Amino acid sequence: MQLVAVLFAVTFLGFASMNLVGDPLVNVVGALAELDCEGIEAGTVEDTSADVASSDCDTVAAAKAEYHLDRAVPVRYVLWLSDMATGDLGTSFQNDQPVSEVIREKLPETVILLVMAQIVSLGLAIPWGVIAAYRANRAFDRGSTVASFGLLSIPNFALGVVLLYMLALRWQIFPSAYESENLGGLLFSLILPALTLGLPLAASYQRLLRTDLITTLQEDFVHMARAKGLPPLRIMFRHALRPSMFSVVTVFGVSTGSLIGGSLVVEQIFGIPGIGREIVTAVVRDDFPVVLAIVMVVAVTFVVINFLVDLLYSWLDPRVRAR
Amino acid sequence: MNAEDRDTGATKTSRDPRLSRQRMLWQFRLLRLARSRRVPTDAPAGDDAPVRRRLGFAFWLAVAWLVAMAFVAIFTPLLPMADPTEVAFSGPRESPSWDAWFGTDALGRDVFSRTMHGARISLAVGGFAIVFGMVVGGGLGMLAGYYRGRLDQTVGFVFFVLLSFPALVLAILITATLERSLLVVSLTLGILSVAPVGLLSRASTLVFAEREFVSAARVLGARNGRIIVRELLPNVVIPMGALTLLGMAVAVVAEGSLAFLGLSVAGEDSISWGKMIVDGSGLRDLQNATHVTMFPVAVMFVTVLALNFAGDRIRQYFDVKELAF
Numbered sequence: 001m002q003l004v005a006v007l008f009a010v011t012f013l014g015f016a017s018m019n020l021v022g023d024p025l026v027n028v029v030g031a032l033a034e035l036d037c038e039g040i041e042a043g044t045v046e047d048t049s050a051d052v053a054s055s056d057c058d059t060v061a062a063a064k065a066e067y068h069l070d071r072a073v074p075v076r077y078v079l080w081l082s083d084m085a086t087g088d089l090g091t092s093f094q095n096d097q098p099v100s101e102v103i104r105e106k107l108p109e110t111v112i113l114l115v116m117a118q119i120v121s122l123g124l125a126i127p128w129g130v131i132a133a134y135r136a137n138r139a140f141d142r143g144s145t146v147a148s149f150g151l152l153s154i155p156n157f158a159l160g161v162v163l164l165y166m167l168a169l170r171w172q173i174f175p176s177a178y179e180s181e182n183l184g185g186l187l188f189s190l191i192l193p194a195l196t197l198g199l200p201l202a203a204s205y206q207r208l209l210r211t212d213l214i215t216t217l218q219e220d221f222v223h224m225a226r227a228k229g230l231p232p233l234r235i236m237f238r239h240a241l242r243p244s245m246f247s248v249v250t251v252f253g254v255s256t257g258s259l260i261g262g263s264l265v266v267e268q269i270f271g272i273p274g275i276g277r278e279i280v281t282a283v284v285r286d287d288f289p290v291v292l293a294i295v296m297v298v299a300v301t302f303v304v305i306n307f308l309v310d311l312l313y314s315w316l317d318p319r320v321r322a323r
Numbered sequence: 324m325n326a327e328d329r330d331t332g333a334t335k336t337s338r339d340p341r342l343s344r345q346r347m348l349w350q351f352r353l354l355r356l357a358r359s360r361r362v363p364t365d366a367p368a369g370d371d372a373p374v375r376r377r378l379g380f381a382f383w384l385a386v387a388w389l390v391a392m393a394f395v396a397i398f399t400p401l402l403p404m405a406d407p408t409e410v411a412f413s414g415p416r417e418s419p420s421w422d423a424w425f426g427t428d429a430l431g432r433d434v435f436s437r438t439m440h441g442a443r444i445s446l447a448v449g450g451f452a453i454v455f456g457m458v459v460g461g462g463l464g465m466l467a468g469y470y471r472g473r474l475d476q477t478v479g480f481v482f483f484v485l486l487s488f489p490a491l492v493l494a495i496l497i498t499a500t501l502e503r504s505l506l507v508v509s510l511t512l513g514i515l516s517v518a519p520v521g522l523l524s525r526a527s528t529l530v531f532a533e534r535e536f537v538s539a540a541r542v543l544g545a546r547n548g549r550i551i552v553r554e555l556l557p558n559v560v561i562p563m564g565a566l567t568l569l570g571m572a573v574a575v576v577a578e579g580s581l582a583f584l585g586l587s588v589a590g591e592d593s594i595s596w597g598k599m600i601v602d603g604s605g606l607r608d609l610q611n612a613t614h615v616t617m618f619p620v621a622v623m624f625v626t627v628l629a630l631n632f633a634g635d636r637i638r639q640y641f642d643v644k645e646l647a648f
Contacts, residue, residue: 009484017500153628155576157583158620161604261491280584283499291499303487
C-alpha cells in the first residue's frame with residue numbers, strides 16, 4: 001500500500017517540477033514558447049522567418065497536446081500519469097523521437113553496467129569480508145579497514161579517471177573506449193566502468209559483512225558446527241554467511257540508487273551510450289521531456305527495487321517470516 | 324546522559340577479563356573525564372573495537388588540513404597567487420615547476436591557483452548544504468518526533484519520498500528546471516541532505532522525549548516550545564553535529580559529480596574541482612599532462628578523506644550510530 005502512495009508522490013514531484021515551477025510551455029519547448037503562433041496563423045504578425053516559425057508552431061502545438069497544457073492542472077496530472085502508465089513517455093523535442101524508444105535503446109547498456117558493478121562488488125566483498133572477519137583485528141583486517149576507508153572517500157569520478165589512466169592508458173590492460181561489436185568485447189570494455197562503480201561499493205559491503213559475520217560467529221550454532229569438526233571454510237560459507245547477509249542486502253537496495261547516480265558519471269568518463277549519458281545531454285540541450293521521463297523511470301525502478309528487497313528479507317531469515 | 328548510564332558502561336568494561344586492573348582504572352578515569360555519553364549498546368562482544376576516548380594525532384592532522392583548506396578558500400583572492408583564468412607565459416601543459424607548482428593546463432592556466440580557487444565553490448556549497456539540512460531537516464525531524472501523530476506521518480512520508488529518488492538524479496531534475504547559480508546548486512544539495520538529517524533528528528528526539536527530564540519539565544508546567552528548545556535541542560544537536568563533517572563530505576562529492584557532468588554552478592569564472600577534473604580527463608591530457616587531472620584529484624581526495632576521517636572520529640567520540648547518507 002505504501003508502495004502505491006510513494007509512487008504517486010514520486011511521480012507528482014516530477015510532474016510538479018515541470019508544471020508548477022515556471023511556465024510549463026517554456027519548460028517543455030524552451031524559447032519556442034515565445035512565438036505568437038495564433039498571430040502567425042492569422043497573418044496578423046509579420047515574421048521574416050515565417051517558414052521556420054510555422055514548423056516551430058507545429059512543435060508548440062504538439063507539445064501542448066502532448067502535455068495537455070490546455071487543461072486544468074489536476075486534470076493534466078491524471079492525463080499525464082495515464083499516458084506514462086501506458087508507455088507514452090512523450091516526445092523528445094530535439095529530434096522528434098519518442099522518449100520510450102530512446103529509453104529502450106539506452107537502457108540495456110546501463111542495466112548491464114549496473115549488474116556488472118554489483119557482481120564485481122559482491123564478488124570482491126564476500127571473500128574480503130569473510131577473511132577480515134575470520135582474522136578480525138589482525139594485520140589483514142586492519143589493513144583492509146584503512147583501504148576501505150580510502151576507497152569510500154574517493155569521489156567516483158576521480159576514481160574513474162585514475163583507473164582509466166592507470167589501467168587503460170598506462171598499462172593498457174583494458175580498452176579505454178566503449179565497444180559494442182560483439183558481446184565479449186562489450187563485457188570486456190565494461191569491466192573498467194564496473195570496477196569504478198564496484199570498488200567503493202565493495203568496501204562498504206565488506207565493512208557491513210565483517211561486522212555481521214563477527215556477531216554470527218559468536219552464536220551457538222557456529223560453536224556447534226565447530227565442535228562437530230567441520231572445516232572452517234565450510235562453516236564460514238555454508239553456515240555463517242547466509243544469516244550475516246542482512247545489512248548487505250539492505251544496502252544492496254539503497255546502493256542501487258547511488259549506483260545509478262554513479263553510472264551517470266561513469267558513462268560520461270568511459271563514453272558508454274546509456275541512459276546516464278542521455279540524461280546529461282538532455283539537460284544540457286534543455287530537452288525536458290527526456291529528462292523528466294528518465295527521472296521517472298529511474299525513480300519508479302528504484303522504489304520497486306527497494307520494495308523487492310524488503311521481500312528478500314524473509315527468504316534470508318525465516319524468523320522475519322514468522323513475525 | 325546521567326550517572327546511571329555511566330556506571331553501567333564502566334561495569335561492562337570491568338567485566339572484560341583481558342584488562343588489567345591498572346588499565347581498567349585508567350579507562351574508568353578516561354570515561355569520567357570524557358563525560359561519557361555511551362549507553363551500553365547491544366554491540367557484540369567479539370567486535371572489540373575499543374571505544375575511542377581520544378581523538379588522536381591523525382584527527383588533528385585532518386583538522387589541520389581542513390582548516391588550511393578553509394583558510395585558502397576564504398582568502399584566495401588576497402594570497403600572492405597566479406590569476407586562475409590568466410594564461411601563463413610558460414605555455415600550455417607545462418610540467419610542475421617552481422613557478423607553477425602544479426604545472427599548467429591545456430590552456431596554459433596555473434593548475435595550483437585553479438585548485439585553490441576550486442576549494443571555494445566546493446566548500447561553500449558543501450557547508451551551505453549541510454547547514455540547510457541541519458536547520459530544515461533537523462527542525463522538521465524534531466517537530467515530528469516530539470508531536471508524533473499526523474505531523475509525524477506527513478513528515479516521515481516526505482522524507483521517504485525524498486529518499487526514494489537516487490540523490491544525483493533528483494539533483495539533476497532540479498538543476499534541469501532552474502538556472503544553475505551558486506544558490507540553486509547549494510539549495511539543491513541542501514534539500515538532498517534534509518531527509519537523512521531529519522530521520523536522525525527524529526529518531527533521537529523520539530528517544531529523548533521519553534526521558535524523565537522531559538516529563539519533569541512538563542510537570543513543572545513548561546510549554547511545548549520551551550521543552551523543545553531548552554530540553555530536547557541540546558541533546559539532539561550533539562548527534563547531529565557529530566555528523567556534520569560526514570554530511571559535508573557527501574555534499575562536496577555530490578557537488579563534484581554535478582560539476583563533472585557540467586551541471587554545477589555555470590559560468591566561465593566559476594572554478595570547481597569537478598570541472599577541473601573533467602577538463603583534464605580527455606585522453607590527450609591524461610596521456611601527456613597527467614598533472615592537470617591528478618593534482619585536483621589528489622587535493623579533492625585528501626579533503627574528502629579528511630572530512631570523512633575527522634567526521635568518523637567525532638562520531639565515535641560521541642558514540643553516534645552510523646547513518647547511511
